[in-house]
Amino acid sequence: MGANGELRRNTAPELEELELQLLLEALVRRFGFDFRLHERAPLKQKVLAFMQQCGLATLSQVQDQVLHDPATSSALLRALHVPPAALFDNPAEALMLREAAEHSLRGAALPRVWLADCAGVGQAWTLAIILAEMGLLSHAEIYATVASDEMLDEAASAWLPEDDLEGAQESYRQAGGKGRLANYFNVQGGRAILAPSLRSHITWAQYNLVTDASFNEFNLIACQRALPDFGPLLRQRVLQLFHDSLVPFGTLGLDREIAPDDPLACAYQALEPGQPWYKRIMWQAPISPAG
Known part of the structure; x- marks a missing residue:
């Protein structure tokens, strides 16, 4: 060294x-x-x-x-902060997003999804493509929140090299994709930008998970990328924030399983054993013990 x-x-x-x-x-x-x-x-x-x-x-x-x-x-x-994600960089996560969307968005009148501390356009565009393929995007809204105005500016002007679409094609297929990624993009001069019909369903906003309060109700909340960095006290605060923001029978995607002794554990049911994806099954948050 x-x-x-x-x-x-x-x-x-x-x-x-x-x-x-x-x-x-x-x-x-x-x-x-x-x-x-x-x-x-x-x-x-x-x-x-x-x-x-x-x-x-x-x-x-x-x-x-x-x-x-x-x-x-x-x-x-x-x-x-959370490092930027590539398009379909985690096929297993994308597959669980498909299942979570099926559980929580299908049948909802105006489904809302929150990508908390979003890992940039790679993550948001991946979700938009998944929902479009499922026939769920046309009446849904994706809220992608990031920590700073600078990251907002990055998202607004983001594009991918055209070669990245070909490179992500196999991961997209592993994540359940049936077509060609290029079909979802406008490509010009070697730059690929998600088609406006998909981008119009993504709302970008600055939001601080550490200090800000709940700002809406969501049918699906996903936060796998930021939570691993949070200590126990901050993690519990953020889990309570998600609980306050999730509709009954909505779906929550985390980075790890909820511990059995967690104060919120009784409010959630795992979608699949061993996976940190949960359906909310209680309307009210459980009351924490005094002291």
Whole structure:
């Protein structure tokens, strides 16, 4: 490892933790993004990778750059949030989305889907194609929320290289697709953009899972990509937020199974054994024990 790695190995763990706490506090006070209740191990990995990429030796140097250089702060916040997803990058997840949509959207008058902390257009466009193939998109609305205005701008102007469609074709087939991905896109000059008839059913919005309140009722909520980074307290807060936002008999897709002793466990029934996809079966949230 280079000099940066050597300097990090010589940093006392307690000093490194103090530097990390100060950096996270700076992100809250300066930019309003709170990572203090995220799991420490993956958070440190992301920050270390960012340091190596930028040639910074200490967390104090990262904080100094973040506070004084807009480009550095933007890059760090992007690195700490959910990384962008490729089109149909997870066929197993896409298959479960098909099943969840069948359970929760079929028969609903105006079905709404929330992709919480969406992993960019790759994830949102994947869902739109799935719903179009199922005949569910024409009267549905997908709400794709991201953490920052900058990520909103990225989504608004996003496109894929034409070659990516061919590269994703096999994953699309594994996810239950029957046609050609290119049929869902307008391609010009080597750039592929989802057809307007599909894009018109995706509403992009800035939303902070850590601080914002429930903003609508949804038939399907999916959040597999952000939750692994959340610590126990933050995770419980977000699960309660999803519960408050999900209609009775709606479907919830998570990153892992709900623990049997979780306060919300009795309100949900697994769609399939061993899969973290659930149908809500109770109208009211269970009452937490006092204290």
